[in-house]
Amino acid sequence: MNSQSSRELFKKYKQKLSDLYSPDEAASQVQWLFKHFLGISRKDLMLDKKITVIPGKIELAMSQLIMGTPIQYVLGVAPFYGRDFQVTPHVLIPRFETEELVHLIIQENTVAAPSILDVGTGSGCIPITLSLELPKSRVVGIDISPEALGVAVGNAQSLNASLDFHQVDVLREELPPGPWDIIVSNPPYVRHLEKAAMHKNVTHYEPALALFVPDDDPLLFYRVITQKAVHKLNPGGTLYFEINESFGRETKQLLEKEGLTEVQIHLDLQGRDRIVRGIWFG
Numbered sequence: 593m594n595s596q597s598s599r600e601l602f603k604k605y606k607q608k609l610s611d612l613y614s615p616d617e618a619a620s621q622v623q624w625l626f627k628h629f630l631g632i633s634r635k636d637l638m639l640d641k642k643i644t645v646i647p648g649k650i651e652l653a654m655s656q657l658i659m660g661t662p663i664q665y666v667l668g669v670a671p672f673y674g675r676d677f678q679v680t681p682h683v684l685i686p687r688f689e690t691e692e693l694v695h696l697i698i699q700e701n702t703v704a705a706p707s708i709l710d711v712g713t714g715s716g717c718i719p720i721t722l723s724l725e726l727p728k729s730r731v732v733g734i735d736i737s738p739e740a741l742g743v744a745v746g747n748a749q750s751l752n753a754s755l756d757f758h759q760v761d762v763l764r765e766e767l768p769p770g771p772w773d774i775i776v777s778n779p780p781y782v783r784h785l786e787k788a789a790m791h792k793n794v795t796h797y798e799p800a801l802a803l804f805v806p807d808d809d810p811l812l813f814y815r816v817i818t819q820k821a822v823h824k825l826n827p828g829g830t831l832y833f834e835i836n837e838s839f840g841r842e843t844k845q846l847l848e849k850e851g852l853t854e855v856q857i858h859l860d861l862q863g864r865d866r867i868v869r870g871i872w873f874g
Contacts, residue, residue, distance in 0.1 A: 595642035598632055608658055621663050625653055628667055672717040673725075677747050682739035682799060683715040689860045690778055693834045693867050694721050696858060700830070700869075703773045704728060709824070711762055711777035711817055712736075716744030718776060720753045731755035732768055737799070763816055770824040778834035779813035780805050810836065814843055818850045825872040832869045840865030 602622055609618035626632040629650040632641055656666045664670040664685045670677050672686040673694055679685055694717075705728040710719035713733030723731040732755065735741050741757050748755060758768060767775070782805065805812050814833060821831050831852060835843050840857045847855045852870030860866035 595644050596646070597640055598626070598630075598637055598643050599640045601643060601646070602626065602637055605654055608654060612658070612660060621657060624663055624667070625650055625657075629653065670715075672715075673721045675721070675724075675751060677715050677717050677720075678743060678750065679715050680739070680743055682737060683743050684799065686715060686717040689866050690718065690834055692858075692860050693776070693778065693832060694718055694725075696867060696869070697722060697774060697776060697830075697832055698725050701726060701774070705730070706773040707770060707826075708732070708774040708776065709768060709770065709772045710734070711767070711775065712779045712813075713744050713757065714740050714778075716747045716757070718778065719755055719757075720744070720748050720751055722774075722776075723748075723753045723755045724751065733757045734760040734762065734768065736761045740799075762813070762820070767817075767820045767824050771826040771829065772821075772824050773826050773829050774832065775817075775821045775825060775829070776832040777813070777817050779817065781810065781813070781834075781836040781839075810839060811842060811846055814846055818847055818852070822850055822852070822872055827872065827874045829872050830869055831872065832867065834866060835868050837864040837866060840868065843868045844870075 605622045605625070606615070606618045609621055613621065623634060626637070629647055630643060632643070653666045657663060662685055664679050665681055668678055668680070670679045670686050673691050677686060706726060708719065708722050708729055708731045710731070710733040713719055713735045716733055719731045719733035723729055733744055734757070735744070736759065738759055741759055744757050760768070814835070818831065825831065831847065833843060844855050844857055847868060847870040852872050855868065855870035857865050858867040858869070
């Protein structure tokens with residue numbers, strides 16, 4: 593049986609993605625495919641491990657990547673805070689920045705058994721991670737999309753997380769009754785005018801419902817959620833948002849206007865305004 597050089601196949605696949613991605617991004621995508629379909633690690637590549645059979649599934653995955661489909665949707669899985677979450681085009685792909693949001697909540701929490709509400713839960717990566725990392729917590733996730741909630745429920749089951757999910761349209765309905773020690777949200781915050789600068793594998797494939805807000809009201813979700821959150825938070829409870837880096841100051845002012853105190857903007861690892869949090873003392 594003829595065998596093939598893993599390095600040569602790696603170069604071939606990387607070249608096929610060169611029109612869509614930078615060299616580093618293309619290499620990362622191919623390494624992910626190799627690990628998933630061939631069981632070949634970076635070390636195996638350095639040793640030029642031979643491949644005896646190239647599965648048809650990896651060729652199909654490559655064709656999807658060349659079309660621009662995000663690799664997480666191709667594989668149906670995305671890593672988040674050390675765990676693998678199932679993803680479909682009904683939910684946003686979990687981002688590194690959202691891991692930083694979750695990490696901040698875990699680091700700042702001082703309540704032994706906190707009650708936590710996640711607004712706009714998507715894949716469930718935020719509430720499931722908080723439920724697992726803060727094992728005495730009571731956690732609820734809400735979303736407008738029944739399809740997204742189906743993904744979140746499946747992730748909770750596969751990761752053995754105990755929490756509840758509910759379908760709620762936060763713009764038109766009240767938040768679930770608390771009181772809550774922590775309310776967190778990574779709501780839609782991309783203006784339509786920013787769409788042209790985004791990679792097509794985001795704009796063409798990820799759910800617009802979870803991404804975009806009107807150009808003339810970019811803080812729509814932050815304003816509505818904050819106004820509802822102040823009636824549901826425990827005294828001393830904390831509201832956390834992942835934000836559009838262009839509106840850090842405005843989001844901070846919004847929280848202060850609604851009566852939250854100790855409002856802070858946290859930078860992500862790229863040095864951009866990414867998280868705003870404030871405390872409600874009633």
